[in-house]
Amino acid sequence: MNTFLQIHPKDNVLVALQDLPAGRQIDFNGTSIQLSHNVPAKHKFPFRPLHSGDPVLMYGVLVGKAVTDIAPGEPITTKNLQHDADAFHEKDANLQWQAPDVSKWKNKTFNGFHRADGQVGTRNYWLVIPMVFCENRNVNVIKTAFEKGLGFAPPEVYNEQVNDLVNLYKSGNLDAIKTYQAAENIQASTRSSVFPNIDGVKFLIHEGGCGGTRQDSDALCALLAGYIHHPNVAGATVLSLGCQHAQVSILQESLKKLNPDFNKPVLVYEQQTSGSEFNMLSNAIRDTFLALVEANKLERKPAPLSKITIGLECGGSDGFSGISANPAIGHTSDLLVALGGTTILSEFPELCGVEQELINRCEDEATADKFITIMRAYENQAQSVGSGFYMNPSPGNIKDGLITDAIKSAGAAKKGGTSPVRDVLDYTEYVTKPGLNLLCTPGNDVESTSAEVGSGANVVLFTTGLGTPTGNPIAPVVKLATNTRLAQRMPDIIDIDTGSIISGQKTIAQMGEEILDYVIRIASGEEITKAEILHQDDFIPWKRGVSL
Structure with a gap:
């Protein structure tokens, strides 16, 4: 080595x-x-x-x-x-891309859920969504009822531990409590015996919808619309208070923008016009159950790999990220793009210093100019409140070798591979072009992952050097360790170990190919990710104030 x-x-x-x-x-x-x-x-x-x-x-x-x-x-x-980084300017070169050989995958398919609009899901979920934080309690009531009633609830190993501790306490055996060790028994199954073709009922709890700016409420509605429109979603139950900024009408307008012929079932309940809370929740549960009966009729069928959209994400990065895991999924991105698929690279603060390369990779000047405009506006907004991209690295990043934002960014950009940039998307915009897309998000793990899925990613590849348990409610998040030591230390959150690149046992191309094969199995439902096993359903909308 x-x-x-x-x-x-x-x-x-x-x-x-x-x-x-x-x-x-x-x-x-x-x-x-x-x-x-x-x-x-x-x-x-x-x-x-x-x-x-x-x-x-x-x-x-x-x-x-x-x-x-x-x-x-x-x-x-x-x-x-x-920190220091090169300045950037308008597009001054064109990319001559040599696509990788994808003959091995030309005739391969994955088994997915085909939607009426032509999208194909890797999972089949029903969503329950609050339009405003005031409805979070009611959403949690529905959550408890459905998860326990349908068998989607997380493992009760910790409940059992508390019960054991209570019994020891009642018996007066405090010494036994001090040495108590729970038996690890995290169940891998996420299936319901009632609805075998449904992967779960998911709940997008959030703290927005009112009390902030109208811009934030509009962005929240657009993000929620992206989730409902998403191929992994069969339909949604929406709870509204009634008086909030994030009105149901804005959500409906956002859905029509995504698809003028939108026809998924969306069940809406407004508390201020529903009479008692009990009546609203009882009706919502009954109607949602009937909708699940219909959603369960959909079965997986073969689909071309071009129907896969991968989000490219990193979190808890280290000094190996840009050498192993990031370039490995970058190669996976190139392979999928060559097969007609779609990838999304986000985290704009972590593209600082490599802007010119990405600008020159843009297919045309209009795409490049949009990227320039968004990047400059974002950096100016950060500077206006006394911050800046240079403050992006976390203490963990710095401790593990990412001393400046430009070092972190240069390695983070490797997730995007080498293919042309087909499109640049502002926050909540949905992908419409196959190929590599750049999406404006913060570098914050959950805000960025939430946005990638809201823009259409039906699988997310998430690299980590320090160990980050991030998941998503509706899209499988594949966790890739940059180093073998991490993979061995935190096996319950890591799906793939790319440390063999560091040791010299595998090349970046070999690892990238293995990752694509794994993505196909994940997309087909043949395997589930560690984040799914742990019910790691992270969802944080981005308020367009400064978040790095």
Whole structure:
């Protein structure tokens, strides 16, 4: 196994692939370097002297500027490097893309749920949605009733643990409580014996709909419409208070924008005109049950791989993210695009420094100009409140080698592979063009994943170096570890280990192909993700205020 890596020939720093002790001799390009300090795995060090003000390059792009002299073999830290990134401008080049060989998958299909509008789902869910946070309690009442009644409830292992502890307490056995260990018994099944063709009833609890700006309410309605329109959804039950900003009429208008012929069942109940709460909930439960009877009649049938839309996401990133998992799913993206499928790359603050490359990958100037406009507006909005993209890396990111936003961004952008950018979408816009789409979202894991699914992703590939349990209510989220140590430490949340790229056992292309095969099995319902097993149903709408 190699102990260090130069990611791009232009780079003037190396990445430690394992912990390197002080005094270690590194031989690179005919030069011998002695490490002056310990360099932890995932961190960087220069192989020639850097002086204060010198640029630092990674992935072939500017990722920072030295603020002190940095000797060869000295670790790059927040004390000797500050964020810096190349400026961007209008499109000045055209991409000549060489699509990968996809002959292996040409005749492959997946088994999905075919919708009347031509979309194909990887799951078959019914949604229950509050238009405003005031209805969250009522939604939770329906949630408890349906999950327990239909067998969709999460495992009760923790309830059993509390019952055991109560019994020990009642018996006065406090010493036994201190040493008590629950038996791990997380059940993999998400099936209902009543409705075998329905994957679940899901609930989009949120804290919006009123009390914020009208822009936020309109965006919430557009996002909820994207979820109802989504191919993984058979229909929805909507609870409205009645007086909130996020009116049902706005939701209905948003649905018509997505599809003028929209015909999925949407059951609406307004509390302020329904009389008693009991009557409203009882009617909603009865009508929803009847709708589930109809939704259960739909069965999986073969569909071309072009009907798969993959969201490309990362969270809890580390110094290996841009070397292993991110480029691996980038290759998966290229394979799917070559097969006529669709991918979505989001997290605009994590594209800082690679904008020009993406601009030049845009199919036309109008697409490039839209990307430029959105990126500049987002950065200006962040700066107007005393923030900026440079503040994006979290403490966990920095600890594991992502010292600046540009370092993080250059690695994060690898999720988008190398294919042309077919379209640029603002928040809540729905995909209409096959190929790679750029979607404006924050870098926040759940806000971004929620948005990707709302824009049509029926599978999400989520890379993580530190361990992030994010899932989604209606789309399977495949969790990919950037390193084997994480995969072994947190096996209950990790689906795929890409650490074999770091060890040299597999190439990025080999791993990308394996991921596509796994996606096909997930899309067909042959396997379920760890996030689905754990009922990890994360959903956070983005308020268009500053969120990085």
